[in-house]
Amino acid sequence: MAKGGLAVEIVGRYRVSPPPNTVPPTSLPLTFFDIPWLFFSPTQLLFFYDYPYPTSHFLSTALPQLIHSLSLTLRHFFALAATLVCPPHSSNPPFIVYDRSNFVSLVVAQSTADFHHLCSNHQRCVNDFYPLLPPLPSGEQEETQTPLLAAQITIFSNAGVCIGFAYHNVAADGRSFNSFIKTWASLFKDPSSCSVNSSLLPFYDRTAIKDSYGLQSIFLNHWRKRSSTNMVIGVSDKDLDSAMVRATFLMCPDDMDKIKGWIVGRCKVKNMDQPPRLTPSNLTCAYVWVCLIKSHEKVNGKLTGKNPSYFGFNAGGITRLGYPVPAAYFGNCIGFARTMATQSELSGEDGIIVAADAIGNRVKDLDEAFLEGAENWISEWGEFYGSDSEPHVMVSGSPKLDFYETDFGWGKARRIEEISMDNAKGKAVWFTQSRDVKGGIEVGLALPKPKMDAFTCFFTQLLPHH
Numbered sequence: 001m002a003k004g005g006l007a008v009e010i011v012g013r014y015r016v017s018p019p020p021n022t023v024p025p026t027s028l029p030l031t032f033f034d035i036p037w038l039f040f041s042p043t044q045l046l047f048f049y050d051y052p053y054p055t056s057h058f059l060s061t062a063l064p065q066l067i068h069s070l071s072l073t074l075r076h077f078f079a080l081a082a083t084l085v086c087p088p089h090s091s092n093p094p095f096i097v098y099d100r101s102n103f104v105s106l107v108v109a110q111s112t113a114d115f116h117h118l119c120s121n122h123q124r125c126v127n128d129f130y131p132l133l134p135p136l137p138s139g140e141q142e143e144t145q146t147p148l149l150a151a152q153i154t155i156f157s158n159a160g161v162c163i164g165f166a167y168h169n170v171a172a173d174g175r176s177f178n179s180f181i182k183t184w185a186s187l188f189k190d191p192s193s194c195s196v197n198s199s200l201l202p203f204y205d206r207t208a209i210k211d212s213y214g215l216q217s218i219f220l221n222h223w224r225k226r227s228s229t230n231m232v233i234g235v236s237d238k239d240l241d242s243a244m245v246r247a248t249f250l251m252c253p254d255d256m257d258k259i260k261g262w263i264v265g266r267c268k269v270k271n272m273d274q275p276p277r278l279t280p281s282n283l284t285c286a287y288v289w290v291c292l293i294k295s296h297e298k299v300n301g302k303l304t305g306k307n308p309s310y311f312g313f314n315a316g317g318i319t320r321l322g323y324p325v326p327a328a329y330f331g332n333c334i335g336f337a338r339t340m341a342t343q344s345e346l347s348g349e350d351g352i353i354v355a356a357d358a359i360g361n362r363v364k365d366l367d368e369a370f371l372e373g374a375e376n377w378i379s380e381w382g383e384f385y386g387s388d389s390e391p392h393v394m395v396s397g398s399p400k401l402d403f404y405e406t407d408f409g410w411g412k413a414r415r416i417e418e419i420s421m422d423n424a425k426g427k428a429v430w431f432t433q434s435r436d437v438k439g440g441i442e443v444g445l446a447l448p449k450p451k452m453d454a455f456t457c458f459f460t461q462l463l464p465h466h
Contacts, residue, residue, distance in 0.1 A: 046133070309391050
């Protein structure tokens with residue numbers, strides 16, 4: 001069991017496979033979009049749902065159908081039941097393989113912890129969430145075959161249910177994973193329906209991705225060098241600071257309009273060029289970046305000189321590649337983007353403008369030449385996890401993904417938490433579409449408590465007052 005202050009009792013372990021003889025043995029090569037994720041530990045997501053019935057009711061009524069519908073879902077999303085094969089001592093590249101012996105490990109547990117406390121926005125100890133996660137090998141050992149997905153269902157009697165996932169991003173980006181969980185929810189909610197929403201059904205043909213820049217061989221060379229040292233970006237939870245807390249903040253459309261209005265007005269007064277691409281997501285990124293820099297400064301002292309702060313984010317490639325990729329393509333089709341500004345600029349009176357300009361120009365570049373500089377993705381990613389003292393920021397998730405609309409028949413998820421960002425030790429932020437506010441963005445953070453207190457203070461001030 002994972003460590004933590006929250007007790008869970010395991011009540012069942014299951015191996016869930018597609019229905020017999022529905023999926024032939026299949027292998028899938030990795031594209032250049034997949035290979036960088038070999039360097040990362042698994043993504044970990046928790047979906048909390050209200051379920052005001054006793055544990056016995058869940059185990060007798062919901063659980064059998066959850067297992068059955070997961071099996072039906074894996075018939076279509078068999079890649080998540082597959083394994084990652086890394087041929088040992090070989091020049092052959094890793095690949096994904098499904099055969100009939102493969103399964104998804106499903107753990108069922110119960111807990112007497114306070115469900116509503118875990119689902120709240122306020123600060124909670126990061127350790128309380130780890131027991132809700134299923135174990136999944138990170139791939140950093142000498143495994144030649146690594147499972148790609150594991151799940152855990154934890155029941156909080158008469159209160160709620162948490163469905164936890166750990167999955168390797170090498171198999172699927174957030175867009176693909178969203179299709180998987182939507183399909184599972186749909187098949188569970190309506191057992192009589194044999195049909196699945198065709199727009200969610202995965203498209204596996206890897207020839208949809210064209211490697212015009214020779215990125216696959218560049219990334220594989222990186223991987224071969226790195227795998228000889230067993231280096232995986234991200235750490236296991238045993239290395240984390242137990243004083244870390246997690247909290248969720250909401251950026252409403254009114255807040256975004258206020259920030260945008262302030263930027264536009266300030267640029268006019270100072271006769272400055274307005275930052276490009278002042279979209280809701282970019283405005284939220286800029287504001288969070290500045291709040292984190294100011295929080296770092298408050299806790300660690302005033303920042304001086306020209307020290308850079310890097311801001312990294314994932315950028316969707318489906319619409320940016322210059323050729324059509326099916327919306328249902330299953331795998332990865334996101335790139336890594338990085339921009340920078342000096343710490344002193346970001347903490348200055350026009351820090352939000354500096355941040356918005358850096359982010360907006362980087363997005364503009366991506367729109368015009370998505371893969372330019374892509375050969376540096378892996379080395380640039382690694383720098384975010386280098387020095388603990390540098391206040392770099394990495395955003396994962398996307399407000400375009402409607403995770404909260406994943407309805408198993410219990411209503412919208414009460415709360416969604418991304419746990420693997422804890423591995424970045426305060427440098428990672430997770431964005432998702434707001435549960436309750438149309439057009440809003442939820443911002444999830446895990447920080448040492450003093451920095452979280454400072455961030456809360458800066459974030460709630462909302463705009464600098466001069």
